[in-house]
Amino acid sequence: MVTERSAQSTAARGALFADGRGMLGAMAVVIVLSGVVQGYLTPLLPELGGRLGIDGVGQNNLYLLSQCAFAVLTPLLSRLGDLYGHRRLLRVALGMVVTGSLLMAVRPSVVTLTVGMVLQGAVVGFFPLLAGILHSRAPERGRSGISLLVGALLISIGVGGLVAGVLSEGHAEAGLWAAVPVAVLAVIAGAVLPDSDRKFGGHFHFGAAALLTVGLVALVLVLAQGGAWGWTSARSLGTGALAVVVLVAWVTVERRAAHPLVSVRMLRDRRLAVVSAHTFCAAFGTIGFLGANALFLGADRDRVGYGMGLGPQAIATVSLCMVVAGFAGSTATPRLARRFGDRTVLATGGGLIGLGFLGMILFHDTLPQYVVSALVVGLATGLFESITRTLSAEVVPRRQIALAVGLNELALSLGAAIGAAVIGGLFAAHRHGDAGGHIAVSGFVWSWGACAGVALLGSALALAYGHATPVSPSAARAVRVTSEDDLA
Template sequence: MSSPRPTAVIGVLASCGLAVSLMQTLVVPLLPQFPRLLEASPGTVAWLVTATLVAAAVCAPVLGRLGDMYGKRRMLLVGLGIVTFGSALGAVAPNVGVLIAARALQGVSMGVIALGISVMRDVLPPGRVGSGIALMSSSLGIGGAIGLPLTGVVAQQASWRWLFAGAAVLGAVQFLLVLRVVRESPLRSGGRFDLPGAVGLSAALVCLLLAISKGNEWGWGSAVVIGLLVAAGVLFALWATWELRTQKPLVDLRVTARPTVLWTNVASIMIGFGMFAGFLVTTQILQAPTATGYGFGLSLVAAGVALLPIGAAMTIFSPVSARVSRRRGARTTLVLGGTVLALGNLLMATLPGSVPLIIAASTTTAIGAALAYSAIPLLIMSAVPPGETAAANSLNTLMRMLGTSSCSSFVAAIATGITTRVAGQVLPAATAYTVIYVAAAGAAAIGAAIAALTPRAKSRDSMPTPAEPSTAQAA
């Protein structure tokens, strides 16, 4: 089954991914100001990020599995509807507690990326699948690149409530566009929903991500963090035992254990770590006082504008990734992307002495991220049955999130552990940023190496249509 308007379908679904990624950075520019604006402690305000992260991790695999069972477009609409409601709730939130709940509802949006990718595979003509998936997959990085300057401008010129009101309008528009343009996928796996599996995975992820995201604040050696990590390990073990025994699991671990899927997921964690470092700290370098020896003293908006080429690079190189995958295979594209990402991070580790050099180095990392992120779904879908693409892509989205959340904790630990005092302020030292970028480069290089060593998918039944040779060769 193919769509009569493939360009419109690609445009609508990719814009959904872009909107979702904007949700992730919606409150970041205002985090330092929210304690005053909301009359709340910094620890409470931090939950505006943590709640979104945890909700996204829990909902992504659940929405993916429900999409495989009951219709990917249907669950895509459900996800967009929840995000729209959460954004509207945030716009009128009377206190920080309601705002945290609204941010949790916005976190449901992360499942939209995987669902959109799976819809593309099912409804697009074979010749358009690769380019569509490349753009949809890269939309996460594109949104992250343009989200900070956009939200920074709004935050400086108007009330923070307008950020949530705008997100609500955007979500409603995306809902209507999907309803009108995108048709339902004919592929469904059927069966009963694995509720115990969903509850078990949710509990394990909550424990793991709470420990990762709050480790710096609570202390990595604290009883709470250690207890959460132990609980996560036990829950994951129990969950895996259940999934292997039940007939219709939430996540088919036997498929997930296939070398192509398993190692691509591991590589995704590394690539996510390598990509997110730049998003977290490059703007900090641009805004740091010149007295630090590495900063440029730019305003938030000016720093965001300086990084707009990142979004442009990811947009341009998404179709390039699709062409490389079509000719050389998605595995080659992932290796190339990881290598370029590592190179860009190494360039940033030298702390370039001018804004144009910062832009050039950060754009290099963006190109690598675009190539890698666009190839990952093709590799995953080359190794799973068509009826499990949404669940498999949702799990891969979760792996990327583990990479980005781990990177966030690592950056916080290094930035607060290696400091210098400038004009009475305690700021990260130059060495801290060098360590962060070197670690990001190492993670990206490891991801590229894993991709290079990943064996080819062997199951012909799981391969994409032969008319899409790029994905057939992807693994």
């Protein structure tokens, strides 16, 4: 009887997702949760931080912690999905996000915010796991499907922030409930999605996972705290040396492993390497600056000498405008790529990010000027997130799609984490010595400059993307695995 019911359930699911549209709809619900989680805390942190006794640097460090969790969880969830099934790990990731969201909403405190934001970091597994399912079950919808999901992600970031801002107008903690109902819907959507139609199996490299975790945490920590510790202090130098040594050891282990956690050998494909490098540079500013953006918008000009003095709802409205611009960029990406080429779209995205941050340096005295610059960054965010996720799935064989997308998500998470860490370090180095310890406006100017410079570097790297260059036999052999069990 159980077997018969299972067969009927599978048949019904197959009929529902036969043309791929139903499957994309369910995936969009899951991605909406990712967007809400990434967007709803941004407008809440300034006021919520004040209630809980968390200053500006502390708020940025909370955001930094979540980005560190993103970087660590991306390869873990992607690889475990390759081993034990994409749908199964998607459900695990959903469970982590639901738990973290409930924890923060039910009992908000410094501790629960810290733990909850780490658990919510599991949203980084959504894209690579869903990409594995999408390209397996509906490969003909790969490019348009990724563009749709990126658009849903960006819109939900803004809508989630706006809803949280509205809920928090009377009571800041009320905004923390914005993610809970969406999480319930996402769990339901995850339950009805089909699994990939490929064989799973292999071995999880615990040693590589431990090395990667320690190396990333040490790297982000020294970048975030180096200014406060002193860049030449024993603590900073020791932590930095630990990060370098451990990450070098991780790369060495991964190159020799029969079952790598992250196949660094895949980066021998120049196209994938360029896409990953561009993703890192673009995410450095567009995502790494999100928490600091809310701080600037919420700062009281009469008290600290800069800022727009906006409340949670107004901050969320600005964020929504940015993601609407991002949605326009994402949905336009397939058409732009067909007309001008993938390489041009990659380079243009980085250039627009740099232009937007340069605009913030020059025009941050009035809200309209600042918002125009922020909209340019938002538009570019949609372009880069869509084109890089699309290309990372297309430049590798089908069996490697999930791992390649996971590698790109790792580059995105690392870029965002290191960007937030650098910005936190710049903030710590430009604090006033008064009792309030307010961040000086120079801290924001240096941060905008760093984001612009790294983005322009990414734009230059994009010019090396050979969209029409075939992969040589030697390069193909370098990234090909001997068993389908090793890589997705």
